[in-house]
Each structure stands twice: as C-alpha cells, then as structure tokens.
Amino acid sequence: MRGSLVSAEVLEPYAEALMSIAQSQNLTDRIGEDVNYLFDLLKSSEELRLFLSNPIVESQAKKAVLQQLAGEQLHPYTMNILKLLVDRRRILFLEGICEHFQTLLRQIKQTALAEVISAVELTEAQQQAITEKVKGISGAHQVELKTKIDPDLIGGVIIKVGSQVLDASLRGQLRRIGMRLSAG
Template identity: 70%
Template sequence: MKGSLLSAQVLEPYAEALMSLAQSQNLTERLGEDVTGLLNLLQESPDLEQFLSNPIIKAEDKAAVLQRIVGEQVHHYTMNFLKILVDRRRILFLEGICRQYQALLRKLNQTVLAEVTSTVALNDDQKLSVREKVKAMTSAQQVDLETKIDPDLIGGVIIKVGSQVVDASLRGQIRRIGISLSN
C-alpha cells in the first residue's frame, strides 16, 4: 500500500473515530495523553511493536498483553479502542493512527508541530525561544516541539514546521557560503 492510500483507508478513519469519541465525551486532551504515552511505549519497546504486528500471535494474546501493560494507565475508552484495533487486525497501524490523532488534536487546538534538530539537547529557555519564533512564523496559538539530536550539525538548529525549514545550523551556513563562493 502506498503511504497516502494507507493513510486515507486505515489511519485517518480510525484516528477520526477516536477523535469523534473523545470530542463527544469531552476527553480530547485525556485521550491525547494516552496516545502520546502509547507512542512513547512503542518507541521504547521495539519488541512490543514486533509482537503487536506479528500475524501469527493470536488476537486475544495481543489484547491480554496490552491490558497488562497499559490497562490501568489509559482511559477505558483508549483500552477499548486498542481492543478494537486488535480484533480488526489493525493494531499493526497503531503508531500511524496515534500520530494521526495527534495531528487532529493539534488542528483542533490550533497548535503546530515544530521538528527541531540540534547538536545537543535544548534547555528550557532555548525551547521557549524556538516556540516564540515558530508562533511568530505561523500565527499558531501553541507549538509542540519534537526534538532530535544530530551532532553533524556542528552547532545551531534546524527548525521544520510543515513544509517550511529554517536552517540556522553551522553546517547549513557553511553550505550556503560554499554555494555563494562557487557562483
């Protein structure tokens, strides 16, 4: 399946269904926290992701493992949603569905996602500065930061918001100097 087809046929309908339920029960933020927790869990445990996507493992075993791991930590609507994904053999798309839910939640809250790549972890003042710059660029109400570390940048940051990229890294500056010298 192509990425957009997968998104249109699987990820979006499930994420929209979860969002619809969350809105009807006034739980959009609570289920958003659950989704973020699930994404963190999947990132921390590649074994869990492999287990959930393994077609040989029975659905009831997958549901039991999910219940044991996250059952008490997530809202019962989230747990029921996970069971539906297991029953319909869509649990292997959990990460994509969660990311799609986060995108819907950001849109609802007029929030943008800024992907920030830096050479070292940003401190709180630097994160605040990046948020303010992104708010000024996009007129968004809020900014969610997703940070990555890339030691090859030498210094500075690269900020990506949607299709906009602000390259304030030393590597980018050196590249621009090289281009201007070659012309």
C-alpha cells in the same frame, strides 16, 4: 500511492473515530495523553511492535499484553479502541493511527509541531525563544517542540514547521558560503 491508500482507508477512520469519541465525551486531553503514551511505548519497544503485528499470535494474547502494559493507565474508551483494532486485525497500524490522532489534536488546539535539530541540548530559554519564533511564523496559539540532537551541525539549529525549514546551523551557513564561493 499505497501509503496514501492505507492512510485514507485505515489510519484516518480509526483516528477520527477516536477523536470523535474524545470530543463527544469532553476527553480530548485525556485521550491525547493515552495516545502519546501508546505512541511512546511503540517507539521504544521493537518487541511490542513485532508482537502486535505478528499474524500468528492470537487476538486474546495481544489483548492480554495490551491490558497488562497499559490497561491501568488508559481510559476505557482508549482500551476499547485497542481491543477493536486487535479484533479487526488492524493493531499493526496502531503507530500510524496514533500519529494521525496527534495531528488531529494539534489542529483542534491550533498547535504547531516544530521539529528542532540542534548540535547540543537546548536550554529552557532557547526552547522558549524558538517557541515564540514558531508562533510568529505559523500563527499557532501553541507550539509543540520535538527536539533532536545532531552533533554534525557543529552549532546552531534547524527548525522544521510543516514544509518550512529554517536552517540557522553552522553547517548550513558554511554550505551557503561554499555555494557562493563556487558560483562567483
């Protein structure tokens, strides 16, 4: 319940406001790149996340760090949203806002997000084959692949698109064989 309340009252309005600005100015791709950059920056730096969410750190210090880290790369509209989030003490929700913005952008572009877990790095041909398979399943015009490597799979892949899961891994096949043997 609490997570959905934060989402409905904080994440969605800010992400939707940023999307509204992006669409009205024909900047959806540009601001989408900014959001991806910020999201990657937050995921790669625990220190930055802790710094931004620390209530003791003054707003001006947070704005200065954001300006120094991303100011030159970000569109002024994106930078203004960041400053607004700092002023309203909502900057600690930046990661969630970025995630919700990415979801909105995928909806607008009719893009499906496919999480692909494989035992080894996928080749370009394998990624293309998965992309085509996901397009067929989802009816999306484009597919965004998010790949992850899990050596425990032994071989094959697991593809997650929304609530659908396609388990074509060796581990999954062995588990299904084991279930059949124990049932019979």
